[in-house]
Amino acid sequence: MRIGLDMMGGDFAPLEAVKGVKLFFDTVATDAHLVMIGDEAALAPLLAEAQLDQSKYSVVHSSQVIGMNEHPTKALKEKPQSSIGIGFHLLQSGKIDAFISAGNTGAMMVGTFYSIKAIEGVQRPTISTPVPREDGSFGLLLDVGINADCKPENLVQFAVLGSLYSKHILGINDPTVGLLNIGEEEGKGNLLAQATYPLLKEHPQLNFVGNVEGRDVLTNKADVIVCEGFTGNVVLKMAESFHDIALRRNINDDYMKKFDFESYGGTPVLGVSRPVIIGHGISKGVAFKNMISLAQQMIQTKLLDKIRESFVK
Known part of the structure; x- marks a missing residue:
């Protein structure tokens, strides 16, 4: 499984996002590959210091960031190379199986509804x-x-x-x-x-x-x-x-x-066709770790397939 993580979202990004990734790899048994979306120049020294297993992650560069107070729809339209914009593109195209961000909540909701849609019947x-x-x-x-x-x-x-x-x-x-x-x-x-x-x-x-x-x-x-x-x-x-x-x-x-x-990290958007998890803007390492764990659990349990089956009934 490939889990996408917005490394630039949140008040303490990208440092706390990197801390969360390290906590996840150190404490959770996983075969997940993390796709970190963010500014490569900002991430490089933090990732080097964290000494992560390079086979377990990859970095997708984003040259733009959507601020916490920006208008969601306008920001997504004007900043296609933002970490949130790229994350939804990867999710929509099937290159990642879940997407997590502690960034602009409005942008996350707009991106969710306009890129991956609701499950039929919801x-x-x-x-x-x-x-x-x-x-x-x-x-x-x-x-x-x-x-x-x-x-x-x-x-x-x-x-x-x-x-x-x-x-x-x-x-x-x-x-x-x-x-x-x-x-x-x-x-x-x-x-x-x-x-x-x-x-x-x-x-x-x-x-x-x-x-x-x-x-x-x-x-x-x-x-x-x-x-x-x-x-x-x-x-x-x-x-x-x-x-x-x-x-x-x-x-x-x-x-x-x-x-x-x-203690629980973030909340999933229930009823949409791919796992999307929205974190608190002041998330720190433990919250990021728990959001990644939740994404992994949603994928492993095939929760969205079970929701589809339920609404077909």
């Missing part, structure tokens, strides 16, 4: 976040940002995508699905929640357990929790703040450490 691709639970396991929350307004059918598809991801990536055999709501009883919530509930309840591929409330998000009441991206992003950002508060208050707690985004 109305709206989605992004998710792992949710650390008190028992030590992880649940999944989606959507967490790219679909601020949704229809009931969208949430049902998010539930299917999240269930497949939970089963094949998180290792949960028969994941339960909950609908994020303001009460447990059927019929609670706004019009979207009320219309979504019966669709989830009747769906033959889902193990639906009903509504879950905000206090249930960090418990094991449901393995997959679905909501529209507006609510999901609010929950995500609040959860990320737990780790920051713990650090500021010198709270040394193993559970609170799991709210550090570095």
Whole structure:
């Protein structure tokens, strides 16, 4: 397998990206070949210092970088030789099997939707976040940002995508699905929640357990929790703040450490035809290492083939 990595994306590029590659090769048993996309002059001394096995990677030169604050569509059009632009070209042409970047999130989303498309039958691709639970396991929350307004059918598809991801990536055999709501009883919530509930309840591929409330998000009441991206992003950002508060208050707690985004690296765009993983702009070495590991796992488990099969059904 060939995994493409944008070496110029993120606030600490390319140094932390190189550190992540070294961590990956040092700690993960793999036959993956990494295709590093970035400025050769900037990468050469860092790669030399890292002393990586040269048979395990190759470098594709990019002469341009899309800044974090640039307009996504305009930047991709005007900077075809950017690391993100080249990455999507390689992915679209089949020269890499997955693409990872901690760069401009908007450019990553635009590149994803316009170069590799959604899997047939998927109305709206989605992004998710792992949710650390008190028992030590992880649940999944989606959507967490790219679909601020949704229809009931969208949430049902998010539930299917999240269930497949939970089963094949998180290792949960028969994941339960909950609908994020303001009460447990059927019929609670706004019009979207009320219309979504019966669709989830009747769906033959889902193990639906009903509504879950905000206090249930960090418990094991449901393995997959679905909501529209507006609510999901609010929950995500609040959860990320737990780790920051713990650090500021010198709270040394193993559970609170799991709210550090570095522990899971990045989020895949679920529902598109090739693996695309988007990292946080402040990603450091551990986050890059975990994103590469996730890409490898998605390829090895053939997750996208399983999603295709599910939507054909």
